[in-house]
Amino acid sequence: MASRIVGMISVLTIVGVIAAAAVLLLLALDSEEQSGQQSAKVLSESVARSLLSADLQALETADVDALIRVNAPSTGESDSDAAELTDIWVFNAQARLAGSSEGARQISRDEIVPARQSMEPDAGTLVQGLPDGSYAATTAIRGPDGASVGAVRVEFTTDQIGTHFELYQTEYLIGVIVILVALVLASWFLAKRLARPIGLMVRAARAVEDGRQPEPGVAASLRNTSLTRDEYGELAGVFLDMAREVGAREIQLNALVEDRTAELSEKNQALETAQQEIRNDLEMAHSVQAALVPSDLPEDPRAGVAAFMTPALDVGGDFYDAFMTDDGRLAFAIADVSGKGVASALMMAVGRALLRSAANQHPDPSDAVASTNDQLCGMNPKELFITAFFGVIDLELGTLTYVNAGHDPPYLIRPNEEPEMIPHTGGIALGVLPELNYAETTIPLDPGTALYLYTDGITEAENDNGQQFGRERLEEKLAGTNGAGPKALMDDILGDLRQFTGDAKQFDDITCMALQFVGGASPEPYIPGRGETHLASGWRRMVVQPTLESSLPRVAAFVERFAEAQGFGATEVYRINLALDELLTNTIEHGFPGREQEADISVAIRSEGDSVIVRYEDNGPEFNPLQATEQDTELELEERPIGGLGLQLIASTFDDVNYERADGRNVTTLRQSRATPSEESD
Amino acid sequence: MVDLYPEYDDSVLVLNPLGRIDGTNAKAFEEALLGRIDAGDTQILMNFEGINYISSAGLRVLLMAAKRTSQSAGQLALCAVQDHIQEVFKFSGFSEIIPIHDDRPQALNTF
Numbered sequence: 001m002a003s004r005i006v007g008m009i010s011v012l013t014i015v016g017v018i019a020a021a022a023v024l025l026l027l028a029l030d031s032e033e034q035s036g037q038q039s040a041k042v043l044s045e046s047v048a049r050s051l052l053s054a055d056l057q058a059l060e061t062a063d064v065d066a067l068i069r070v071n072a073p074s075t076g077e078s079d080s081d082a083a084e085l086t087d088i089w090v091f092n093a094q095a096r097l098a099g100s101s102e103g104a105r106q107i108s109r110d111e112i113v114p115a116r117q118s119m120e121p122d123a124g125t126l127v128q129g130l131p132d133g134s135y136a137a138t139t140a141i142r143g144p145d146g147a148s149v150g151a152v153r154v155e156f157t158t159d160q161i162g163t164h165f166e167l168y169q170t171e172y173l174i175g176v177i178v179i180l181v182a183l184v185l186a187s188w189f190l191a192k193r194l195a196r197p198i199g200l201m202v203r204a205a206r207a208v209e210d211g212r213q214p215e216p217g218v219a220a221s222l223r224n225t226s227l228t229r230d231e232y233g234e235l236a237g238v239f240l241d242m243a244r245e246v247g248a249r250e251i252q253l254n255a256l257v258e259d260r261t262a263e264l265s266e267k268n269q270a271l272e273t274a275q276q277e278i279r280n281d282l283e284m285a286h287s288v289q290a291a292l293v294p295s296d297l298p299e300d301p302r303a304g305v306a307a308f309m310t311p312a313l314d315v316g317g318d319f320y321d322a323f324m325t326d327d328g329r330l331a332f333a334i335a336d337v338s339g340k341g342v343a344s345a346l347m348m349a350v351g352r353a354l355l356r357s358a359a360n361q362h363p364d365p366s367d368a369v370a371s372t373n374d375q376l377c378g379m380n381p382k383e384l385f386i387t388a389f390f391g392v393i394d395l396e397l398g399t400l401t402y403v404n405a406g407h408d409p410p411y412l413i414r415p416n417e418e419p420e421m422i423p424h425t426g427g428i429a430l431g432v433l434p435e436l437n438y439a440e441t442t443i444p445l446d447p448g449t450a451l452y453l454y455t456d457g458i459t460e461a462e463n464d465n466g467q468q469f470g471r472e473r474l475e476e477k478l479a480g481t482n483g484a485g486p487k488a489l490m491d492d493i494l495g496d497l498r499q500f501t502g503d504a505k506q507f508d509d510i511t512c513m514a515l516q517f518v519g520g521a522s523p524e525p526y527i528p529g530r531g532e533t534h535l536a537s538g539w540r541r542m543v544v545q546p547t548l549e550s551s552l553p554r555v556a557a558f559v560e561r562f563a564e565a566q567g568f569g570a571t572e573v574y575r576i577n578l579a580l581d582e583l584l585t586n587t588i589e590h591g592f593p594g595r596e597q598e599a600d601i602s603v604a605i606r607s608e609g610d611s612v613i614v615r616y617e618d619n620g621p622e623f624n625p626l627q628a629t630e631q632d633t634e635l636e637l638e639e640r641p642i643g644g645l646g647l648q649l650i651a652s653t654f655d656d657v658n659y660e661r662a663d664g665r666n667v668t669t670l671r672q673s674r675a676t677p678s679e680e681s682d
Numbered sequence: 683m684v685d686l687y688p689e690y691d692d693s694v695l696v697l698n699p700l701g702r703i704d705g706t707n708a709k710a711f712e713e714a715l716l717g718r719i720d721a722g723d724t725q726i727l728m729n730f731e732g733i734n735y736i737s738s739a740g741l742r743v744l745l746m747a748a749k750r751t752s753q754s755a756g757q758l759a760l761c762a763v764q765d766h767i768q769e770v771f772k773f774s775g776f777s778e779i780i781p782i783h784d785d786r787p788q789a790l791n792t793f
Contacts (some may be wrong), residue, residue, distance in 0.1 A: 548705040556702075556735070574735065574766040581737040585705045649738055652773040 008098060009194075013187035014180070021176040024469060043138035044154040085175050086134060089153035091115040098150060101320070101550060111153060114138040119148035152538060161550050197225045197232045201239050208243050211250055246262045285345040286311060289319070298324050302395040302520055305332065306487040307513040308494060310506065317344030317384075318455050318509035319352050323359075327542035327558045330395055331359045334407065334453040334513050335388035338429075347384045347635055351430065355390060361550055363557030365392050366440035369403040369427065377434035382624045385431040393445065397565045398519055400451070401442040409452040411478055413489075419478040422451075447519035450489060452478055457508035461497055464504050469497055477654070486514035539615075546588050546599035555580050555603055566607045568674065576614055579650045579670055583616045583625065586647065587666075591620025600665075611655075614670045623666055624659045625650060684710040693791050695723040696786070703740030712743040719747060722791035724756025727789050731762035734792070741776060748780050757781075761789040 013582045089107075090098045095115040097107050114126045118140045125139040134157040140148040200222050204214035214222070219240070226237035289311055297305040309322045317337025325331050333355055337344045354375050358368040369390050378387065389410055391402035402422065406429035409421040427438040454474070461469045477496045490512055497510070542558050544551045556577050563573045581604060592599045604615040625647040651657055656671040684707050695718060703711050703752040718726065726747070734745075748758045761783040763771065771777040783789035 123690070552704050552706050553702075568765075569766075570734075571766040571769065574770070577735060578737060578770060581704055581739075585737070585739065588705075649774055651771060 009187050009191035012169050013183050016183070018180075024176070025172070039136050041127055041139075042150055043085065043156065044125055044139040047152045047154055048139040048141045085154065085156045087153075087155035089115075089155075091151040091153070093119070093149055095119065095151065111136075115151040115153060118151050121146070121148075133157070148450060185353075194232070197222070197522055200225065201236065204243055206237065208246050210481045213247055214243060238381070262486055281342055285342045286348060289317075292352055293319055294321055294323065297322050298330055300324070300395065302518050303393060304486040304516045304518065305329050305330070305513070306485075306490045306515075307511075308490055309509060309511040311509050312340070312457070312506050317348040317386075318457065318511040319348045320453070320511055320513045321352055321356060322513065322515070323356060325392065325542075326360050326544075327363065327554070327561075328395070328540055330393040330515075331356075331365075331391070332393075332453075332513065332515060333388055333390045334410070334455060334511060335386050335430075336387045336457075336509075336511070337409065338384050338453040339382070344384060345383045347376075347380070347382070347386065347431070350379065351386045351388070356389070359390070359392070361554065363554055363561065364440060365390055365401050365403045366438045369405055369440075370436060371428070371440045373405070373430045373432075373436055373438070374434045376431040380431045383431075385429040387429045391451075393515070393517060394561065394565075395517075397520075397561075398445045398447070398517060399442050400445050400517075401440055403427055403438045403440045405438060408456060408459070410451055410452065412443075413450040413452065413478060413482060415448040416482065419475055420454070445517040447517060448483075450484075450486060450514060450516040452489065452493070452512070452514050454512040455509060457506075457510040458493075458497060458512055460502050460508060461506070461510065462504055463501050469500050470498070473500070486516045489516075490514040539604045541604035542605055544584065544601040546592060546596040546601060547586065548588055551584055551588070551601075552581060555584065558603065559605065562605050562607075563612075566587065566612070568607075572612060572672065572674065575653045575672060576612065576670075579614065579654065580616060582647055582650055583618075583668060586623070586625065587618045588619050591623070610674045611671055612674075616668045616670075617665050619665050622661045624661075625668060626657060626659050684714050686714050689748070691727075691790055692793075694725045694727055694790060695725045696729055698729045698732060702727060702770040703733060703743070704735060704737040705739045708737070708739035708743055712739060712746065715747050716750065719756075724754040725734070725793050726750045726751060726756070726758045727786070727793070728758065728760045729762055729786060730760050730764070730767065733767065734764060734768070736767055738774075741746045741770070741774060744776070744780060747753050757793065759783060759789050759792065 003374070043247070088101045090100065091110065091112075092098045095112050097105070097111075114128060115138055117123055118138045121138075125137055127135060127137045130136055134155055136153055136155045138151055138153045140151040141152060143149050183557070184277060204222060204354045205217050207214045207218070213219070222236045222240055226233050226240055293307070293309050297307060305322045307322065309318055309320060311318070316535050317339065318335065319337075320332070320334045322330065322332040335348070335351060335355075337348045337351065351372070354372045355368065358371040358375075359365075362371055363367040369388070375409075386405070387407040388405045389402065389407040390405070391400050393400050400424065404422070404425045405427040409424050411419040412422050414421045416485075422443075424440065425439045425441050428436065459469055459471050459474060463469075473496075474493070478489075478492050481492045484492065493512065494510075540558075540562055544555060559573055559576050559580070563569070563576075584601070584659050587599075587601060588596075600617075600619045602617050604617075606613055650670065654670075654672045658669040658671075660667050684699065684703075687700070689696050697715070697718075699711070700777070715726075726742070744758070744760075751758045759781040760771075762785055763782055768777070768782065771780070771782060781789075781792065781793065
């Protein structure tokens with residue numbers, strides 16, 4: 001680059017020098033011409049003057065040779081002393097040739113015209129170049145009065161001038177070459193000087209481009225350059241600033257890139273970890289969901305239960321449940337939690353646990369569902385909801401009591417009848433609004449009646465053509481299964497469903513449950529206590545929790561259901577409840593101080609002819625209610641002690657009260673005949 | 683919390699409890715009823731029309747209330763007691779010490 005600039009400047013210089021030399025040469029030639037003309041003029045004027053001093057009359061016969069000899073030296077005063085005088089002509093006032101150095105001669109118009117012109121008043125010497133390269137100068141010869149008396153023409157060759165030039169040609173050439181060389185050197189030096197800062201900047205720029213700082217020498221030179229006050233100095237200064245700036249930015253940028261890279265890799269790591277955690281969570285939620293559906297369903301010859309669930313790829317929130325309640329009824333539920341993912345699975349886990357616990361605390365399904373709903377509403381930040389069907393089958397009575405909380409109505413398949421939808425109870429989904437009342441419906445179940453419960457994963461399952469399995473198809477298939485046991489019924493439908501969907505992707509959990517009421521007597525005779533003989537079948541029994549709050553209402557409902565089924569009246573119910581209340585209160589308040597978890601309390605009840613038999617057991621310390629302090633009911637009010645009254649009441653309300661301590665358990669048996677009108681009015 | 687649905691008929695405080703009185707709410711029933719007596723009401727009629735179950739824990743509270751009112755020269759009486767409940771008053775001998783009337787107007791006449 002720099003060398004190119006140097007080259008260009010050199011070429012320009014050379015061209016310039018050559019042009020200058022040419023101009024010099026031309027000027028030299030011109031000056032030679034000028035000096036030739038000047039010589040001719042001086043010569044002719046000198047001749048004219050000397051002729052004037054001679055006798056004008058004699059001009060006609062002037063000795064021109066003498067004249068020339070006289071005047072010849074005077075021509076030496078000019079530069080052109082080397083000029084050779086070739087001819088002198090003298091004209092008279094009429095411009096006729098008066099004489100010449102060559103004697104009489106023929107004159108032409110070219111000689112006469114200048115002679116005449118020169119004799120015009122005020123005309124000076126006329127000089128003309130002749131075709132042969134020589135010069136002619138014509139001057140008037142004027143008298144003292146200024147009038148022309150004649151003219152003289154002088155001719156001389158200019159060969160002398162060419163010779164003069166040839167004489168000095170070598171010196172000219174040498175001079176020109178010297179100047180040329182000097183100029184080339186000067187321009188080379190100048191170009192070098194001019195190009196140097198640019199070269200430095202180029203090197204420095206290369207360094208900056210490569211991400212380095214300019215070499216110290218280069219930088220120092222540039223700094224020196226920047227101190228000069230010309231454009232280069234300014235440019236170098238600007239360049240140095242720029243290089244510094246670029247360097248600083250580069251460093252900053254590099255640091256930034258390093259930081260960002262580190263940050264990015266850190267984030268990637270965190271992301272990977274988080275993804276792994278999510279995968280683990282999903283897997284865990286998946287296994288939680290799978291684990292939370294009961295693996296063992298209740299086994300009771302009076303009813304059959306079969307259930308199935310396939311979670312979709314994402315974790316869903318379907319669940320089913322079936323279990324025996326503490327008071328010996330078969331409770332079951334099917335439910336679908338809105339949404340998918342971990343939140344839904346957790347909601348499902350909570351919902352199932354709450355419903356199971358509520359089913360044992362509240363004898364009426366409507367209360368159990370309402371309680372579950374209240375609790376779900378209190379712990380539902382994601383505003384999920386659960387559609388659920390919850391039912392309880394009283395296996396003794398052959399009744400189904402159910403609540404439908406916004407779920408697809410299950411089907412009832414009575415023997416030899418078309419499937420029918422179980423009428424909706426109008427409840428809304430759980431978890432939406434607290435403190436709702438849910439209606440329940442009770443329907444009788446004939447032996448052989450089947451129930452089919454499902455979630456929308458079945459009816460909305462699609463085949464490859466995007467068609468849904470649908471309710472109609474389900475009803476049709478259910479009609480074809482009439483008489484099949486619950487497992488066969490369920491498998492039939494699932495088989496039909498698989499055939500329908502083929503290889504299409506499963507979008508939702510597929511969950512279903514089938515139950516069949518068989519009826520008949522309780523399968524296993526109840527063994528009231530260890531070491532005792534078996535009692536006849538027909539007992540209904542419930543396990544009681546050792547807190548009054550949970551046990552009293554449940555025992556009361558248990559007794560009421562039994563009494564209703566057996567046709568006992570309010571008096572019997574009240575007496576039985578009162579007795580159980582007293583026994584339970586006594587056990588719970590005194591039997592297990594501080595170790596309630598060890599309590600094992602149960603109530604069993606059966607009818608025998610016109611009598612009702614109640615058996616109450618607990619594993620507390622030995623206590624015979626019959627030996628409790630007899631209370632004198634005849635005492636005046638003021639004299640009666642407060643409390644201690646209950647156990648005594650039992651003895652007075654039952655026909656027969658028996659206590660025994662057997663195998664570490666207190667067993668109290670109460671028997672009472674059906675109340676008669678006479679007894680009531682007694 | 684037990685609501686006694688109190689109202690006054692002249693100087694007689696008429697209480698109208700509902701549902702069950704058993705071991706689970708006897709304590710609340712006791713506080714509510716004895717609180718009334720401590721506040722100065724000694725002429726009290728318990729309208730038992732809405733009570734369908736009372737256990738011995740509830741009876742005990744009635745006994746305490748009867749004692750307190752009688753100490754303050756007042757009276758505690760019951761009316762409209764359902765048949766199956768009336769039986770327990772009979773068996774326990776409470777019907778001898780706490781007057782039980784068929785209905786409310788008849789009961790109010792005895793104050």
